[in-house]
Amino acid sequence: MTTNPPSAAGPSLVNAPNSALFTDQYELTMLQASLHSGAAHRRAVFEAFARRLPAGRRYGVVAGTGRLLESLATFRFDDVQLGFLSDHRIVDDATLAWLADFRFSGSISGYAEGEAYFPNSPILIVESSFAEACILETLILSILNHDSAIASAASRMTGAAADRPCIEMGSRRTHEESAVAAARAAIIGGFASTSNLEAGRRYGLPTVGTAAHSFTLLHDSERAAFEAQVASLGCGTSLLVDTYDVEQGVRTAVEVAGPELGAVRLDSGDLVAQARWVRELLDDLGNHNTKIVVTSDLDEFAIGLLAAAPVDSYGVGTSLVTGSGAPTAGMVYKLVSRQDDDGTFVSVAKAAMNKASVGGLKHALRRLDEHGTAEAEVVGIGISPADDGNDRPLMQEFVRDGVVLPGWTGPEAVVRAAERHRQSIAELPGAVRRLQRGEPVIPTEYEEAP
Amino acid sequence: MTTNPPSAAGPSLVNAPNSALFTDQYELTMLQASLHSGAAHRRAVFEAFARRLPAGRRYGVVAGTGRLLESLATFRFDDVQLGFLSDHRIVDDATLAWLADFRFSGSISGYAEGEAYFPNSPILIVESSFAEACILETLILSILNHDSAIASAASRMTGAAADRPCIEMGSRRTHEESAVAAARAAIIGGFASTSNLEAGRRYGLPTVGTAAHSFTLLHDSERAAFEAQVASLGCGTSLLVDTYDVEQGVRTAVEVAGPELGAVRLDSGDLVAQARWVRELLDDLGNHNTKIVVTSDLDEFAIGLLAAAPVDSYGVGTSLVTGSGAPTAGMVYKLVSRQDDDGTFVSVAKAAMNKASVGGLKHALRRLDEHGTAEAEVVGIGISPADDGNDRPLMQEFVRDGVVLPGWTGPEAVVRAAERHRQSIAELPGAVRRLQRGEPVIPTEYEEAP
Numbered sequence: 001m002t003t004n005p006p007s008a009a010g011p012s013l014v015n016a017p018n019s020a021l022f023t024d025q026y027e028l029t030m031l032q033a034s035l036h037s038g039a040a041h042r043r044a045v046f047e048a049f050a051r052r053l054p055a056g057r058r059y060g061v062v063a064g065t066g067r068l069l070e071s072l073a074t075f076r077f078d079d080v081q082l083g084f085l086s087d088h089r090i091v092d093d094a095t096l097a098w099l100a101d102f103r104f105s106g107s108i109s110g111y112a113e114g115e116a117y118f119p120n121s122p123i124l125i126v127e128s129s130f131a132e133a134c135i136l137e138t139l140i141l142s143i144l145n146h147d148s149a150i151a152s153a154a155s156r157m158t159g160a161a162a163d164r165p166c167i168e169m170g171s172r173r174t175h176e177e178s179a180v181a182a183a184r185a186a187i188i189g190g191f192a193s194t195s196n197l198e199a200g201r202r203y204g205l206p207t208v209g210t211a212a213h214s215f216t217l218l219h220d221s222e223r224a225a226f227e228a229q230v231a232s233l234g235c236g237t238s239l240l241v242d243t244y245d246v247e248q249g250v251r252t253a254v255e256v257a258g259p260e261l262g263a264v265r266l267d268s269g270d271l272v273a274q275a276r277w278v279r280e281l282l283d284d285l286g287n288h289n290t291k292i293v294v295t296s297d298l299d300e301f302a303i304g305l306l307a308a309a310p311v312d313s314y315g316v317g318t319s320l321v322t323g324s325g326a327p328t329a330g331m332v333y334k335l336v337s338r339q340d341d342d343g344t345f346v347s348v349a350k351a352a353m354n355k356a357s358v359g360g361l362k363h364a365l366r367r368l369d370e371h372g373t374a375e376a377e378v379v380g381i382g383i384s385p386a387d388d389g390n391d392r393p394l395m396q397e398f399v400r401d402g403v404v405l406p407g408w409t410g411p412e413a414v415v416r417a418a419e420r421h422r423q424s425i426a427e428l429p430g431a432v433r434r435l436q437r438g439e440p441v442i443p444t445e446y447e448e449a450p
Numbered sequence: 451m452t453t454n455p456p457s458a459a460g461p462s463l464v465n466a467p468n469s470a471l472f473t474d475q476y477e478l479t480m481l482q483a484s485l486h487s488g489a490a491h492r493r494a495v496f497e498a499f500a501r502r503l504p505a506g507r508r509y510g511v512v513a514g515t516g517r518l519l520e521s522l523a524t525f526r527f528d529d530v531q532l533g534f535l536s537d538h539r540i541v542d543d544a545t546l547a548w549l550a551d552f553r554f555s556g557s558i559s560g561y562a563e564g565e566a567y568f569p570n571s572p573i574l575i576v577e578s579s580f581a582e583a584c585i586l587e588t589l590i591l592s593i594l595n596h597d598s599a600i601a602s603a604a605s606r607m608t609g610a611a612a613d614r615p616c617i618e619m620g621s622r623r624t625h626e627e628s629a630v631a632a633a634r635a636a637i638i639g640g641f642a643s644t645s646n647l648e649a650g651r652r653y654g655l656p657t658v659g660t661a662a663h664s665f666t667l668l669h670d671s672e673r674a675a676f677e678a679q680v681a682s683l684g685c686g687t688s689l690l691v692d693t694y695d696v697e698q699g700v701r702t703a704v705e706v707a708g709p710e711l712g713a714v715r716l717d718s719g720d721l722v723a724q725a726r727w728v729r730e731l732l733d734d735l736g737n738h739n740t741k742i743v744v745t746s747d748l749d750e751f752a753i754g755l756l757a758a759a760p761v762d763s764y765g766v767g768t769s770l771v772t773g774s775g776a777p778t779a780g781m782v783y784k785l786v787s788r789q790d791d792d793g794t795f796v797s798v799a800k801a802a803m804n805k806a807s808v809g810g811l812k813h814a815l816r817r818l819d820e821h822g823t824a825e826a827e828v829v830g831i832g833i834s835p836a837d838d839g840n841d842r843p844l845m846q847e848f849v850r851d852g853v854v855l856p857g858w859t860g861p862e863a864v865v866r867a868a869e870r871h872r873q874s875i876a877e878l879p880g881a882v883r884r885l886q887r888g889e890p891v892i893p894t895e896y897e898e899a900p
Contacts (some may be wrong), residue, residue: 019626022621022646023648024619024659025645026645026662028647028659029659029683030665032683033681035682039669071626081651088657092682130668138629141622142623143626145622146625172587172783173780174592174777175593175631176596176627177467177472177626177628195475197472198471200534207538209475209476211483212480212587214587216800218489218788228486228487244800318778327624335664338668348667350667350694
């Protein structure tokens with residue numbers, strides 16, 4: 001394993017593109033119409049939240065906030081973006097002029113990355129003019145919905161794996177840039193490492209990887225392949241032993257690499273039974289320290305079923321990067337409060353069937369009992385909920401008057417988020433680790449100003 | 451709707467990052483070990499294919515090849531990439547030197563974008579040294595697996611929609627770069643337009659969008675919001691009428707915009723019943739030309755159920771960008787043939803349980819009956835299958851000796867792929883349009899050299 005400590009120079013965003021057009025057209029047509037009516041300049045509060053968790057899930061894990069804050073820096077309408085909007089007459093000249101000058105000048109607060117969340121947790125709150133908050137909608141939701149879906153799945157997997165490390169290796173099953181974000185979210189959700197090199201470079205994540213079946217097939221024999229791998233990568237490497245016959249593969253691996261062979265990898269078949277006899281065989285051959293890595297369409301349930309098998313680590317791909325059945329977190333971004341012409345704030349909410357929202361600026365805390373175990377998610381509407389002394393405030397400040405506050409971006413933010421994830425899950429009732437479908441592990445309660 | 455014709459200057463790849471590290475670490479450790487053993491230089495044939503379609507699907511649609519060919523140009527190990535690999539000792543100096551000089555010099559062929567595919571269709575074939583083909587694996591699979599999953603879902607939706615246009619509006623439900631690729635894949639799968647501005651800019655796709663609930667809530671009344679929108683965007687715009695009461699919303703929309711109101715959008719409730727009485731109400735009010743756009747968690751089944759309702763177009767989000775239950779196409783990339791030391795090619799295949807592959811260089815054609823209807827996917831192993839005169843060869847040449855051939859990249863490729871998709875689906879048996887779970891609509895048959 002190669003561990004990549006965060007560079008002292010901070011995050012290296014060489015691949016950071018301009019993010020301004022990661023935006024639905026209607027954000028800009030709304031901007032145009034509201035500039036025309038003058039309402040664009042009304043102060044507004046938008047809130048990102050999930051009406052519900054994916055079916056049967058007991059909690060979600062926030063991720064993506066750091067990436068969002070990094071992307072704010074490239075949300076600029078430069079010549080390329082303005083030229084496109086102008087050439088295709090997507091917005092009028094007044095709107096183009098406004099966009100050319102755009103720098104986000106508002107404030108953003110919410111749940112820190114790694115924090116558990118529940119239905120209607122106020123995960124991100126944007127306070128600014130309507131215009132500024134409106135045009136960020138698509139980017140905010142893209143990032144939070146993707147990254148939180150992956151972190152939430154990762155958390156269930158690492159819970160099932162308990163003390164055994166999980167390795168993220170799903171890059172090939174998702175879009176190439178999603179893969180980088182997924183690796184980052186997996187680490188936040190408790191994974192130990194990733195196969196994705198760009199994620200290693202960009203976020204200082206630990207990266208791992210040795211060889212695939214093609215490497216064995218390339219050589220004239222499995223033995224020749226193992227010899228080549230050990231000669232180049234050392235006997236501490238992991239040898240993939242299931243290209244032909246697993247028992248013969250294990251014997252050859254031990255013969256070639258000797259007692260210090262790092263690990264064997266099993267990628268097919270009945271992994272529970274196989275891990276048992278491979279462990280026995282390794283022990284019989286004297287390779288007590290050689291570990292067993294399993295990969296092969298694992299998800300949290302397969303990991304749980306392997307708990308009693310002598311496995312040392314889990315490599316997870318498809319099911320992690322597709323959110324294990326819930327590839328998007330289903331968060332929405334709603335206007336909850338805005339100024340009237342006389343400057344007073346008015347709570348607003350739509351009444352549309354099955355999509356009703358709760359108006360008003362939200363605050364939140366996690367209500368804890370005397371043992372420090374969470375009892376409820378308390379959301380205050382327009383007020384800070386009463387804290388009985390044990391409770392933990394959840395709202396963090398990320399951006400103040402257009403300035404991103406330190407500590408929420410770059411490799412540092414990922415390290416902090418992974419630690420926060422551990423603490424946040426540990427604080428929840430034990431049922432949080434149940435994989436079976438159920439209700440959220442704590443209820444969401446509201447407090448309103450009297 | 452704003453239609454963005456492809457720019458005469460070709461694709462504008464301003465956001466194109468360096469793609470070299472969108473790569474699993476093991477591709478580079480295999481490279482190192484094979485450079486060490488010398489096997490890296492053996493000529494090799496890799497094949498990307500899907501062992502099976504997602505459960506119950508009757509066909510898949512290839513997408514991503516154009517993006518892959520565009521990404522090849524940025525697959526370069528420059529100072530940033532080499533510095534990362536060197537600093538973290540991921541590969542040795544000999545490997546770094548090889549990577550610094552890397553330019554893909556092999557050949558790539560396969561199924562054109564928009565083509566239907568089936569289990570074991572040889573979708574992409576890479577012929578080069580083992581080293582060159584190996585390090586492209588992750589990028590190839592990321593792009594093909596993501597984009598084909600979206601195009602396959604899109605195709606089912608546009609089939610269900612028949613002559614009514616589908617609008618892609620899922621950007622907020624997926625990673626911000628996936629959203630751009632998803633919009634591109636949706637257009638290949640038959641969608642008419644997208645809300646995603648970056649996709650419009652990069653690929654010349656038609657973009658659309660008007661307003662959200664927040665725009666109504668921003669204003670002092672629904673009437674004030676509609677007046678602001680019509681004043682700025684004209685009466686041909688779409689007004690969202692379900693923020694408060696739908697009937698009142700429709701009446702206000704017609705009062706504000708008059709008989710030339712372009713469309714009303716319905717985004718909640720029982721869309722079938724609602725579309726019926728909204729159509730009647732619009733007609734009663736004299737707005738016979740005002741269209742009805744429906745959005746709200748639509749998928750191919752919901753679209754099918756709306757076939758008998760008076761709906762004019764469908765906006766599709768979440769379910770499209772998550773592949774409608776199959777967020778990844780499940781393609782794999784396997785070494786199927788490679789040289790021996792004496793230069794002869796040897797077919798290779800792994801025997802691993804439940805993951806067996808078929809060795810040998812593949813060719814493919816679609817067997818057609820005398821009416822031009824597809825009967826079988828015929829895959830030749832090491833030979834071109836016999837063509838009875840009606841059959842359609844499927845293999846296209848994309849890259850020859852490192853040079854990307856014209857016509858397969860940029861906006862032009864998307865237009866061609868969308869047309870090819872129409873033709874490819876039209877050629878399949880009628881059961882291709884059945885949404886119910888079933889077997890692939892044509893069988894895959896093999897032909898081997900005698």
